[in-house]
Amino acid sequence: xxxxxxxxxxxxxxxxxxxxxxxxxxxxxxxxxxxxxxxxxxxxxxxxxxxxxxxxxxxxxxxxxxxxxxxxxxxxxxxxxxxxxxxxxxxxxxxxxxxxxxxxxxxxxxxxxxxxxxxxxxxxxxxxxxxxxxxxxxxxxxxxxxxxxxxxxxxxxxxxxxxxxxxxxxxxxxxxxxxxxxxxxxxxxxxxxxxxxxxxxxxxxxxxxxxxxxxxxxxxxxxxxxxxxxxxxxxxxxxxxxxxxxxxxxxxxxxxxxxxxxxxxxxxxxxxxxxxxxxxxxxxxxxxxxxxxxxxxxxxxxxxxxxxxxxxxxxxxxxxxxxxxxxxxxxxxxxxxxxxxxxxxxxxxxxxxxxxxxxxxxxxxxxxxxxxxxxxxxxxxxxxxxxxxxxxxxxxxxxxxxxxxxxxxxxxxxxxxxxxxxxxxxxxxxxxxxxxxxxxxxxxxxxxxxxxxxxxxxxxxxxxxx
RNA sequence: UCCUCGAUAGCUCAGUCGGUAGAGCAGGUGACUGUUAAUCACCGGGUCGUAGGUUCAAGUCCUACUCGAGGAGCCA
Numbered sequence: 001x002x003x004x005x006x007x008x009x010x011x012x013x014x015x016x017x018x019x020x021x022x023x024x025x026x027x028x029x030x031x032x033x034x035x036x037x038x039x040x041x042x043x044x045x046x047x048x049x050x051x052x053x054x055x056x057x058x059x060x061x062x063x064x065x066x067x068x069x070x071x072x073x074x075x076x077x078x079x080x081x082x083x084x085x086x087x088x089x090x091x092x093x094x095x096x097x098x099x100x101x102x103x104x105x106x107x108x109x110x111x112x113x114x115x116x117x118x119x120x121x122x123x124x125x126x127x128x129x130x131x132x133x134x135x136x137x138x139x140x141x142x143x144x145x146x147x148x149x150x151x152x153x154x155x156x157x158x159x160x161x162x163x164x165x166x167x168x169x170x171x172x173x174x175x176x177x178x179x180x181x182x183x184x185x186x187x188x189x190x191x192x193x194x195x196x197x198x199x200x201x202x203x204x205x206x207x208x209x210x211x212x213x214x215x216x217x218x219x220x221x222x223x224x225x226x227x228x229x230x231x232x233x234x235x236x237x238x239x240x241x242x243x244x245x246x247x248x249x250x251x252x253x254x255x256x257x258x259x260x261x262x263x264x265x266x267x268x269x270x271x272x273x274x275x276x277x278x279x280x281x282x283x284x285x286x287x288x289x290x291x292x293x294x295x296x297x298x299x300x301x302x303x304x305x306x307x308x309x310x311x312x313x314x315x316x317x318x319x320x321x322x323x324x325x326x327x328x329x330x331x332x333x334x335x336x337x338x339x340x341x342x343x344x345x346x347x348x349x350x351x352x353x354x355x356x357x358x359x360x361x362x363x364x365x366x367x368x369x370x371x372x373x374x375x376x377x378x379x380x381x382x383x384x385x386x387x388x389x390x391x392x393x394x395x396x397x398x399x400x401x402x403x404x405x406x407x408x409x410x411x412x413x414x415x416x417x418x419x420x421x422x423x424x425x426x427x428x429x430x431x432x433x434x435x436x437x438x439x440x441x442x443x444x445x446x447x448x449x450x451x452x453x454x455x456x457x458x459x460x461x462x463x464x465x466x
Numbered sequence: 467u468c469c470u471c472g473a474u475a476g477c478u479c480a481g482u483c484g485g486u487a488g489a490g491c492a493g494g495u496g497a498c499u500g501u502u503a504a505u506c507a508c509c510g511g512g513u514c515g516u517a518g519g520u521u522c523a524a525g526u527c528c529u530a531c532u533c534g535a536g537g538a539g540c541c542a
Contacts, residue, residue: 030501038501051502069493085500107493107511108476113503114491116477119534175540211542236540237467249542328538339538392542437542450535461467462533 001077007045009080009090020080022050022092025130026072028113029065037065039097041076044135047283051083051091052076064099069106070113071130074099118453125457125466133291136284137446137454140277144442147276148229148250151269157225157252162212164231167204168416175235176207177245208233213251213433214367214420217396220253220431221423227252229438237461241450242387244439246459253433259369259378259395262432263355266382266391267308270353270441274300277445285445293447299385300445302352309354311345313337313376316356319349336363337381339388346383353384366410367420368394369430370402380434384444393434400424 003021004014014020024043031037039052054065054076068074078094085091103109110116110124111131121128128134152159165179181201182188190196197205212228219226232249252265277285278300289296311319320331320341325348329338337345337356346354358371359379368377382391397403403424404414414421442454452458457466 028503030499030504032499032501033497034500036500040502053500083500085502087502105476105493109492110476112477112492114477115503120477123534232542234541238540239467240538240540241536243541247542389542435542440542 005045006041006043006048006050009050009092010046010048014080016080016082016090018080019078019095020092021075021077022052023075024050024073026068026070026074028070029068031066037061037068039065039068039074039076041074042130042135044129044138046139047132047136047287051085051088052078052094052097053091054094054097058094058097060097060099064102065097067102068099069103069109071103071106071109071111071127072099073101118450122452122458123465129456132287134453136281136287137442137448138456139284140281140288140446141442141454143277143280144273144438144445145229147273148269148438150276151272152225152227152252155225155268157227158219158223160212160216160219160223160226160228161230162209162215162228164209165202165206166209166215167202167206175237176210177233177235179206179208210234211249211251211435213253213435216251216253216433217431218419218423220255220433221427221429224255225252239461241452242440242443244451244455244458244460247451247455248438250436250438251433253431255429255431257395257432258430259357259380259432262393262395262434263308263310263357263380263382266355266380266393266434266436269436270382271304273441274303274445278304288446293449296445296447299447306352308382309346309350309352311354311356313356313359316341316345316354320344323349334360334362342381342383342388343385346388347385351385353382353390356381356383361406364394366407366412367396367403369397370406378432382434384440387440387444390440390444391434391436393432395430395432398424398428398430400428 001019001021002014006022006024008014009020009022022041022043024041027040027042027049029037029039035056037054039054040049041052042049054061058065075098076092076094077096078092080090081093083089083091111127116131121131121134129138149159182199188196188199209232211232212230216226216228228251230248231246233246235245236243254261254265285297314333317331317333323344325344327340331341346352357380358376361370361375361377364377364379368379370377378395380393381389384390397406400421403421407414407417439451439454442448443451448454452460
């Protein structure tokens with residue numbers, strides 16, 4: 001007997017009249033006095049469920065089938081037929097139902113056939129993948145991940161796996177998670193009473209990565225087109241709907257390229273992903289559109305048709321000033337864009353994603369390339385409606401004297417960046433790259449309102465359950 | 467970390483002026499039915515987040531704490 005997924009069956013991949021076996025978890029059971037029960041089965045292969053018709057002549061009908069409740073697992077074997085009822089095209093007339101696992105206390109099984117709040121489901125992280133919402137998000141997440149690798153492969157990129165354990169804060173900002181095997185109750189001390197990191201596992205202080213960028217630049221200046229895609233850790237005490245302590249980041253880096261090439265890449269990249277999820281996850285997106293946020297499909301389709309809006313930082317400040325809107329912080333050249341400014345730009349003034357380019361030097365990282373005007377750097381942020389900053393990137397400073405001067409200006413010691421400076425000494429070329437928070441992308445695609453619902457097991461300050 | 471709001475049945479919520487708790491869904495039982503978030507009837511289900519305080523009396527007022535949500539900062 002052929003084993004089939006619910007997706008295969010619903011897609012018409014199995015001829016009616018044939019014997020099939022379907023395995024999954026019960027969503028609901030309805031009993032009819034006609035001597036049959038209807039069991040709605042889901043196996044996570046798609047948004048839909050399959051109706052299994054169980055006659056009371058099954059040997060385990062009284063003892064097991066009637067005890068199936070939401071969440072129970074079962075294997076159904078029978079004939080695939082045109083449904084005799086309304087509401088679905090196909091159903092399985094069961095010859096046998098094997099109950100794998102009943103729900104031992106149906107009253108307290110948290111996932112019920114009704115709408116649950118996302119906050120409640122967050123506390124049920126091990127069971128929430130059984131809901132339509134988290135099934136959809138999980139499948140879209142997978143498709144988006146594959147699409148990212150597809151895109152880079154097609155464009156000739158090489159995926160570079162930068163280290164998770166690192167020795168310094170790549171960007172000179174952000175709180176790091178310490179990695180240590182020292183006994184925290186009995187730390188070794190040196191002569192001056194300071195912690196003796198030489199005795200730690202790596203012989204020095206180590207942390208979880210906050211970015212693979214610096215490491216991947218070395219591979220960029222050898223393989224020309226590279227990207228990282230892996231987990232990233234930030235210990236910032238950020239309690240918002242768009243921050244995680246552990247998230248997945250994509251960081252492409254391209255050689256012989258400037259900021260414009262970088263923005264072009266970001267646009268092609270996002271469009272490729274959106275095209276893939278629209279093509280391969282239409283039913284899941286439709287669910288998101290119906291239940292999470294109206295219009296997510298139209299938003300993605302519009303994204304594919306229109307080009308990114310590009311605006312110079314200085315012009316953006318001017319537009320904000322002329323907009324006549326009241327801001328808590330008045331827009332002013334030299335200050336970073338506040339969340340309220342970013343929202344105004346992409347949601348009100350442009351109504352679509354915006355690339356803001358060429359920020360003041362003082363508010364950006366040391367590795368970003370100085371522009372000719374002497375006061376801005378070749379940095380860019382891609383702002384998306386509803387989320388704000390989704391991509392941050394820049395052209396990198398490839399001129400060693402300029403890089404050294406910039407580091408000193410920012411209080412950094414060039415000698416601490418020996419290998420990074422080497423890249424500018426040995427065959428330096430203009431290069432650029434950006435970082436994309438994968439979960440932020442999912443929030444945008446699915447129309448989620450909290451990033452903690454975009455990752456299976458969210459890690460945030462004070463929260464690492466499951 | 468700061469600001470605001472919240473915590474009542476397994477879930478979603480109501481609870482008036484302070485007078486010792488309600489509904490829907492879910493669960494159980496029964497009726498009915500090729501059903502489909504079925505429908506109808508009945509039943510069980512609560513230390514009102516925790517600890518104090520005010521009061522004859524606290525779900526309700528006050529204080530602290532815990533947890534959650536939204537916003538801000540930081541960022542992807």
